[in-house]
Amino acid sequence: MPNAHSMSDLKLFNSLTRQLEPFQPVHPGEARVYSCGPTVYNYQHIGNMRAYVFADTLGRVLSYKGYKLTHVINITDVGHLTSDADAGEDKMEKMAASQGKSAWEIAAFYQADFEADLARLNIRKPAHPKATEYVDAMIEWGKSIADKHCYELDSGLYFDVSTVPEYGRLARAVTDDGEGRIDEVEGKRNKADFAIWRKTPEGETRQMEWDSPWGRGAPGWHLECSVMSKALLGMPFDIHTGGIDHREIHHPNEIAQNQAHEGCADTGARIWMHNNFLVERSGKMSKSSGEFLRLQLLIDKGFHPLAYRLMCLQAHYRSELEFSWEGLQAAFTRLKRMVMAVAALQGTEPASEVTDKRLLDLFERFDAAVSDDLNTAIALTALEETLSLKKIDQGQKLLAIAQMDAVLGLDLLQLERADLRVQPKNAQISATEIEAALTSRKEARANKDFAASDAIRDDLIAKGVEVMDGDPLGWDWRIEV
Numbered sequence: 001m002p003n004a005h006s007m008s009d010l011k012l013f014n015s016l017t018r019q020l021e022p023f024q025p026v027h028p029g030e031a032r033v034y035s036c037g038p039t040v041y042n043y044q045h046i047g048n049m050r051a052y053v054f055a056d057t058l059g060r061v062l063s064y065k066g067y068k069l070t071h072v073i074n075i076t077d078v079g080h081l082t083s084d085a086d087a088g089e090d091k092m093e094k095m096a097a098s099q100g101k102s103a104w105e106i107a108a109f110y111q112a113d114f115e116a117d118l119a120r121l122n123i124r125k126p127a128h129p130k131a132t133e134y135v136d137a138m139i140e141w142g143k144s145i146a147d148k149h150c151y152e153l154d155s156g157l158y159f160d161v162s163t164v165p166e167y168g169r170l171a172r173a174v175t176d177d178g179e180g181r182i183d184e185v186e187g188k189r190n191k192a193d194f195a196i197w198r199k200t201p202e203g204e205t206r207q208m209e210w211d212s213p214w215g216r217g218a219p220g221w222h223l224e225c226s227v228m229s230k231a232l233l234g235m236p237f238d239i240h241t242g243g244i245d246h247r248e249i250h251h252p253n254e255i256a257q258n259q260a261h262e263g264c265a266d267t268g269a270r271i272w273m274h275n276n277f278l279v280e281r282s283g284k285m286s287k288s289s290g291e292f293l294r295l296q297l298l299i300d301k302g303f304h305p306l307a308y309r310l311m312c313l314q315a316h317y318r319s320e321l322e323f324s325w326e327g328l329q330a331a332f333t334r335l336k337r338m339v340m341a342v343a344a345l346q347g348t349e350p351a352s353e354v355t356d357k358r359l360l361d362l363f364e365r366f367d368a369a370v371s372d373d374l375n376t377a378i379a380l381t382a383l384e385e386t387l388s389l390k391k392i393d394q395g396q397k398l399l400a401i402a403q404m405d406a407v408l409g410l411d412l413l414q415l416e417r418a419d420l421r422v423q424p425k426n427a428q429i430s431a432t433e434i435e436a437a438l439t440s441r442k443e444a445r446a447n448k449d450f451a452a453s454d455a456i457r458d459d460l461i462a463k464g465v466e467v468m469d470g471d472p473l474g475w476d477w478r479i480e481v
């Protein structure tokens with residue numbers, strides 16, 4: 001697309017100022033992004049995955065705008081307690097004990113599962129540093145801020161939030177429920193003070209523990225993101241992302257550590273961005289509630305994982321998104337339509353540039369939408385209009401689709417109809433058997449043997465197959481789950 005990235009300036013909503021701001025990179029021509037990664041003590045739920053679909057879309061938009069992107073999603077394999085505010089048990093150690101495995105095994109298993117989910121959602125491969133690889137750097141960071149900003153209690157080294165300017169500015173925490181949720185630890189100077197280092201209590205041993213000037217123990221969860229973002233991206237860097245819950249405690253704490261360490265009022269990242277929650281009718285999706293929605297469950301029910309990506313893109317990342325199976329079904333149907341429209345271009349070679357005015361206008365709309373704080377909902381409509389354009393140069397159309405999809409990540413040029421036929425786990429019949437039965441049914445009908453044709457249909461229905469004669473999508477059948 002000629003000069004596509006120079007069409008509209010990219011504006012992003014900065015949680016620090018609660019305003020849209022133009023993106024101005026710290027390093028000309030580059031974009032450096034850090035996204036808080038998962039705590040790998042369990043499977044991820046699809047709410048967690050919404051955070052990474054958002055971060056990936058941001059990264060794709062930055063690449064499309066011509067910036068050289070460095071994106072980090074860390075892996076939290078140590079340090080996160082069951083509460084964000086340094087209370088409760090260690091998530092990793094607790095799961096290890098309940099499964100009779102080592103904390104290291106737990107972390108490796110769930111990290112691999114997380115990375116498989118990223119791939120299934122067509123999330124590009126950012127760097128995935130592990131917190132446990134940065135413990136030395138965390139201790140060094142702690143040492144450099146300990147005298148001026150920290151104090152020791154029996155339970156560890158604590159950060160005194162009154163030693164940095166404007167603590168909690170990101171959360172606007174002083175009056176709302178931000179600080180109110182922080183649990184008391186005996187001896188803390190301020191309610192919001194948090195652990196930099198947690199000492200292993202006398203007489204206990206942890207599987208993951210290290211020696212430090214403040215005793216044997218483990219780093220506080222907040223410290224790892226400051227340390228890893230600085231080590232991998234330098235400070236200041238461009239954008240820090242996370243779910244909206246992190247705006248309250250985790251990110252204000254990172255900012256406080258960054259200010260202390262860098263000796264400035266700067267916050268470490270210039271722009272802080274937060275995705276809103278995926279919710280269930282009953283409330284926020286959470287792992288603590290036992291059974292929870294995983295991407296694998298969606299696949300087991302016959303949905304393609306990219307239908308979930310599309311479901312996320314249909315909403316603005318700053319809006320709450322309510323999950324429902326009907327909503328997912330609608331997104332899946334929409335994805336099928338797109339894939340079928342691209343299939344109609346099979347055999348077309350993409351053009352080397354787009355000159356057609358209709359395509360250029362649609363591209364301008366697409367560009368304006370993604371430049372407006374990642375308005376993917378509008379961008380999708382521009383893509384769909386492009387897909388439905390008739391009497392147009394096919395090569396140019398394909399090029400425009402490819403460029404839009406590079407930003408949205410729906411994998412439209414690779415996905416085929418057959419890929420979208422996801423076999424539900426409890427299916428009683430395979431796709432090949434269904435196709436064969438439908439072919440026999442067609443023959444029976446052609447021979448006017450309606451009894452045979454009805455018998456085949458009844459047999460399919462009994463096996464959970466809905467036969468969709470005359471389906472406008474040409475989808476023909478689906479397995480009901």
Ligand SMILES: Nc1ncnc2c1ncn2[C@@H]1O[C@H](COP(=O)(O)OP(=O)(O)OP(=O)(O)O)[C@@H](O)[C@H]1O
Nearest residue numbers: 038039047048050051242243276277278285286287
């Ligand atoms: N329902 C949700 N919707 C969108 N993002 C979420 C949701 N829940 C968590 N996140 C985000 O997912 C990322 C990873 O979360 P994290 O590993 O801290 O686990 P968690 O889901 O918060 O854990 P738990 O459910 O046990 O409280 C974070 O950026 C977090 O803000």
Ligand SMILES: [Zn+2]
Nearest residue numbers: 036037225250
């Ligand atoms: Zn973090």
